[in-house]
Amino acid sequence: MSQQQQRLTHARQAPWLRNLHCTPVLTGSLILLLLLQLVHLTVAETSQYCRLGHDTGEVDFCVGVGIFHNHSTASYDLYLKLQMTQSSSGKGWNAIGTGPTMAGALMFIVYGDPLSGRDPTVSVRTVNGDSHQPPRPIEAVDTGLANVRLIHSEWLQTKRAEDAIVFVASVGAVCYGCSGWPGSPIDVSDTSHPWIWAWNDRQDMSLADYAVDAGMEVHNFGAGGWGLFYVDMQRSTGHNASLPHIQPGVTAIGASTFPGKASTSLSNAEDTSLGKTSLLVALGKFGLGLVHSGTIGSCKYWQHL
Structure with a gap:
């Protein structure tokens, strides 16, 4: 009997033996798919817009936007992360x-004394109505189906030019059901949705x-x-x-300062994009290596055929 015939006979006559040497596991393709899903969860597709003008005496803030x-x-729930630089005098907002x-907008105004x-x-x-009216705190009648909650608010210290200590207000907030905000529509399908920002550095709060x-x-x-940006x-x-x-x-x-540019904006974010691409490539090679090596989804008896 030839060697090939012996192998086939062994495979037909002793299926239980194959089970002893073969433990069903995930295939290489499925493992690779799971790894790619992990990358998608790890590198979240959120947006951010910043104006970094503290060193030149201008407005300095960042806003991160995530929608669930x-x-x-x-x-749709709107998650916001705000970082706003504040002077040690505690003035302004x-x-x-x-x-x-401002008319119908959902606004978050941050102020305080970091030394207090x-x-x-x-x-x-x-x-409500005329945009030239000063903003007022929202009431239940304003929110409709939306529910706005503050998650955290704290002061952070950081160092900027000439080792000067700078205080930053770090704020997290969520608007549950924000797609139902009854004011100015919040369109989660918009690839260039307008937002507003404003700044006052002199009011004694x-x-x-x-x-x-x-x-x-x-x-x-x-x-x-004051100004507009687009997300x-x-x-x-x-x-x-x-x-x-x-x-x-x-x-x-x-995000972008200009309408229609938000979907292509990666300003100063090349490292992020390259990092994500490199991670995908590395995981792709890892998954293919598992398939080629027979480590994933293979049984010991296959190595002897």
Whole structure:
């Protein structure tokens, strides 16, 4: 009997023997698919927009945007991470909001004294009707199906030019069911959704004891005191119900100062893009190596055929 015939006879007559030497495991293709899914979860598709002007006396803030598709409520939850630089004097405020104008916008205004021992104040506000009215704290009647919650608010210390200590208000917030916000529509399918920002660096908020309903003076005048930015909301939507991570020193990811540019914006983020690509390539080679080596989805008896 030839060697090949002996192998076939062995395979037919002793299937139980094959089971002793063969433990069913995941195939290499499935392992690779799982690894790629892990990359998708690890490198979240969130967006961020920053204006880093502290060193030149201009507005300095970052906002990270993540949108969670909540299937249980058939709505979309908006997760926001804010980082806003504050002077040690405690004067002034920073604000961002959804929509192209203050009218109907969901706004987050941050202020406080980093040396007071108190956390930054986060005042959630809106404007009804005329955009030229000052923002007021939201009420239940304003939110409709949306539910806005503050997750955390704290001061961070960092060093900038000339080793000067700089205080940054770090804020996390979520708007559950924010696709149902009854004011200015929040379109999660928009690849260039308008947002607003504003800044005041001189109002003495201590006169109102940094209360959430403190009266607001007008923002700084000119292009340095207010503006628009645009976020690729579609890109920001995923299956992670968590706060986005802000990447230091990156001015824009999935966002832009100009309309229509958000979906292609990777300003100062080449390292992030390359890092993700390198990780995908490495995992791809790893998965193929497992398939070729026979380590995954193979049985010992195959090695003897």
